[in-house]
Amino acid sequence: MKNNTLTLTIRLLLTASTLQYHHVHAAEKVNNETTTSINHEQSTYYERGGLRWCNLGVSLTSCPLTTAAMLDKYSNNDVTTTNSIEDDSAKNSGHCLEDSSWLLHPTSGYVPRGSLCGIIGPSGAGKTTFLNSLGGATVHGGTIYYEDGGEEQQPSQKKMMKLSQQNGDIAYLSQHDNFFAMLSPRETLELAAKLQNAEIDNNKEMVERKLSSLGLLHVADRRIGDRTRLDGGGGGGGFGLRRANKRVGGASSGLSGGERRRLSVALELMTEPKIFLADEPTTGLASSQAGKVVKLISKLAKERNIPSICTMHQPTSSIWKMLDQFILLAPGGKMCYAGNRNDATAYFKEIGYECPHDTNPSEWYIDLVTIDTDDLVQGTKDVARINFLHHRFLESCTSFHVDNEQVCLDKEQLAISSKDAGTGNRKVHSISRTLQRFGALFQRSLRQNIRNTRVLILRLGAAVLQAKLFASIFKSVRHDKSLTKSIADRVALLTYGCINLSIMALMKTLELFAKERGVVLREQMRSTYSSLEYLLAKVFAEIPLDASFALIFASVLKKLTGLRSSMGTLMKTYCLMTVSSVSLGFAIGSLASSPETAMALGVPVLVILMVVGVINPSGVSTDDPPNRVMEWIKMFSPIKWAIEALVTAEFRGMTFDKDRDFWGNLKELPRMGGLAMVRDGDEVLDALGLGTANYDEIMNNLAKLSGVFLLFSWLGLAFGGPKFQQT
Numbered sequence: 001m002k003n004n005t006l007t008l009t010i011r012l013l014l015t016a017s018t019l020q021y022h023h024v025h026a027a028e029k030v031n032n033e034t035t036t037s038i039n040h041e042q043s044t045y046y047e048r049g050g051l052r053w054c055n056l057g058v059s060l061t062s063c064p065l066t067t068a069a070m071l072d073k074y075s076n077n078d079v080t081t082t083n084s085i086e087d088d089s090a091k092n093s094g095h096c097l098e099d100s101s102w103l104l105h106p107t108s109g110y111v112p113r114g115s116l117c118g119i120i121g122p123s124g125a126g127k128t129t130f131l132n133s134l135g136g137a138t139v140h141g142g143t144i145y146y147e148d149g150g151e152e153q154q155p156s157q158k159k160m161m162k163l164s165q166q167n168g169d170i171a172y173l174s175q176h177d178n179f180f181a182m183l184s185p186r187e188t189l190e191l192a193a194k195l196q197n198a199e200i201d202n203n204k205e206m207v208e209r210k211l212s213s214l215g216l217l218h219v220a221d222r223r224i225g226d227r228t229r230l231d232g233g234g235g236g237g238g239f240g241l242r243r244a245n246k247r248v249g250g251a252s253s254g255l256s257g258g259e260r261r262r263l264s265v266a267l268e269l270m271t272e273p274k275i276f277l278a279d280e281p282t283t284g285l286a287s288s289q290a291g292k293v294v295k296l297i298s299k300l301a302k303e304r305n306i307p308s309i310c311t312m313h314q315p316t317s318s319i320w321k322m323l324d325q326f327i328l329l330a331p332g333g334k335m336c337y338a339g340n341r342n343d344a345t346a347y348f349k350e351i352g353y354e355c356p357h358d359t360n361p362s363e364w365y366i367d368l369v370t371i372d373t374d375d376l377v378q379g380t381k382d383v384a385r386i387n388f389l390h391h392r393f394l395e396s397c398t399s400f401h402v403d404n405e406q407v408c409l410d411k412e413q414l415a416i417s418s419k420d421a422g423t424g425n426r427k428v429h430s431i432s433r434t435l436q437r438f439g440a441l442f443q444r445s446l447r448q449n450i451r452n453t454r455v456l457i458l459r460l461g462a463a464v465l466q467a468k469l470f471a472s473i474f475k476s477v478r479h480d481k482s483l484t485k486s487i488a489d490r491v492a493l494l495t496y497g498c499i500n501l502s503i504m505a506l507m508k509t510l511e512l513f514a515k516e517r518g519v520v521l522r523e524q525m526r527s528t529y530s531s532l533e534y535l536l537a538k539v540f541a542e543i544p545l546d547a548s549f550a551l552i553f554a555s556v557l558k559k560l561t562g563l564r565s566s567m568g569t570l571m572k573t574y575c576l577m578t579v580s581s582v583s584l585g586f587a588i589g590s591l592a593s594s595p596e597t598a599m600a601l602g603v604p605v606l607v608i609l610m611v612v613g614v615i616n617p618s619g620v621s622t623d624d625p626p627n628r629v630m631e632w633i634k635m636f637s638p639i640k641w642a643i644e645a646l647v648t649a650e651f652r653g654m655t656f657d658k659d660r661d662f663w664g665n666l667k668e669l670p671r672m673g674g675l676a677m678v679r680d681g682d683e684v685l686d687a688l689g690l691g692t693a694n695y696d697e698i699m700n701n702l703a704k705l706s707g708v709f710l711l712f713s714w715l716g717l718a719f720g721g722p723k724f725q726q727t
Contacts, residue, residue, distance in 0.1 A: 225254020
């Protein structure tokens with residue numbers, strides 16, 4: 001309770017503290033001449049071209065404020081000022097000037113080409129929000145554009161353009177590395193080259209150059225592995241035994257954290273991006289590996305002459321010295337500095353905050369904009385200090401002339417994207433191009449499945465052992481006799497087989513979908529391929545493999561039991577049910593918002609479809625009318641259709657050997673119900689409510705259901721994926 005009260009008090013201070021900062025900092029003097037000289041040095045960077053953002057802000061509600069409007073807020077010392085507000089509703093409420101309305105306060109800035117810029121600040125400062133805004137992954141206000149041109153060009157000659165994730169203008173390195181664990185770095189890059197640059201003839205040469213330049217040649221043929229596995233994530237062979245430096249044909253210890261990070265960088269640079277964004281690229285790495293990754297990004301920024309912007313959490317002194325520029329964000333997304341790293345010391349000194357010589361500057365700057373939530377008095381001072389620093393930065397934005405009409409262009413004045421500025425559209429819609437992408441996706445998915453030998457062996461063993469287990473449990477299903485007392489066992493045997501295969505197929509599909517989600521999202525950002533191409537590749541690569549285990553289960557079950565249905569009938573039914581279950585897994589995985597959601601939905605959905613699909617072996621009562629909702633849910637149960645098909649094929653035209661007389665049948669009434677009195681298989685089907693059922697019609701319905709699930713899968717992939725706006 002105490003902590004909640006304190007937090008609420010601090011939030012209230014965020015809106016009221018602007019009334020105090022003039023008093024708190026009345027003794028601070030600002031040397032305008034020195035500040036002007038600093039601005040002049042930074043303004044020379046604008047001649048190099050680069051990434052600009054004007055009035056960039058992220059608000060919880062529609063708040064079309066500019067940097068100038070936020071400056072007026074502090075200058076007038078009144079949080080309810082609405083002179084610069086364009087939206088009528090905002091004018092009436094004044095809520096847009098409240099700190100609580102913003103995740104990222106509107107600011108303007110610039111990062112020149114060929115420079116490495118770090119975004120630093122305490123937790124909750126909006127570092128990732130700012131980076132996502134630059135990348136078009138977060139809805140934002142203001143304008144972001146890329147200025148292409150050199151120092152020798154006049155401003156009128158420089159090209160101003162929007163940037164687009166879909167056209168490969170923006171390289172975005174996320175916090176977590178996502179790969180296909182069974183592939184090698186060379187295969188990963190070669191497949192990425194085929195998907196993104198199919199028109200280039202020298203893909204292999206380009207891949208070799210990237211492997212060499214990023215120091216990955218010595219692990220180019222090693223499986224990437226899964227870092228979440230206890231055995232090092234190497235691959236599918238060896239049942240946890242680690243074998244170092246094996247090629248893709250065998251087990252592997254997998255790549256280290258630094259090697260995986262460098263591979264992620266290589267993937268992002270398969271295109272020719274205009275800017276490079278990285279969200280905490282050093283996460284999870286030792287200090288030495290972290291330094292190498294940042295050094296690599298800095299090198300690439302200078303070699304390719306592009307702006308590189310990275311969020312960083314407490315950078316070390318060595319990493320700090322690699323930065324050319326940095327952006328300092330305070331809680332609430334208040335930008336307190338954005339400019340040259342070497343000029344920051346003088347800038348903060350002249351406004352009254354001098355960094356001690358024996359202190360890591362990055363740590364000192366972060367502490368400068370951190371709010372003490374444990375001490376109410378100190379927290380008040382921290383809020384006032386942050387507001388003062390933010391105000392000073394907004395003033396510097398105006399003095400840099402980055403907020404005027406000559407530099408902050410309207411969206412209508414910009415090229416729609418870099419493709420309209422002469423880079424060409426990489427999306428080529430042709431049959432040959434589609435087939436090439438499909439082939440690459442099919443090859444990748446097939447390798448990911450067949451190389452996971454551990455899972456394949458376990459699934460093979462499970463199929464054989466479970467068939468043997470079911471045969472030993474239901475002993476009354478004999479080869480030599482068809483007994484009346486075996487009716488319930490036959491129904492149960494066929495039912496458990498359906499449930500078993502359905503669970504295995506669905507959960508395996510969801511798990512694989514979850515592992516691929518990160519890779520697919522990254523590729524969807526670039527519009528590398530269509531959702532239909534990806535889905536068809538998975539269907540042709542995975543479904544035949546999953547169906548093969550159904551064939552093995554059906555063949556073993558037929559040989560070990562006295563089921564009347566033919567081998568072909570069992571195989572066909574179990575295979576089609578497996579296909580339908582896999583398709584259901586595709587649908588759940590594609591429609592779910594996250595891998596965790598898909599896995600969480602998979603189990604209850606399967607349980608519901610299993611409950612409504614199971615047939616009561618003791619018979620069906622015709623007195624109670626069927627529940628319409630239940631009947632509708634049953635239509636979507638692969639288990640229901642498969643059980644009905646198998647039971648229909650098993651009992652249609654079946655005759656029973658006389659194993660007991662009339663009095664014996666009466667004794668079985670408590671256990672078997674109405675089935676104790678049946679004389680042949682057709683009467684069994686009547687008792688189970690399947691008297692008019694036709695095997696071929698049921699199989700057609702099961703096939704149609706698979707098609708419906710695949711349709712939902714395509715819709716989920718096509719319309720449920722991430723949406724990106726042009727920056």
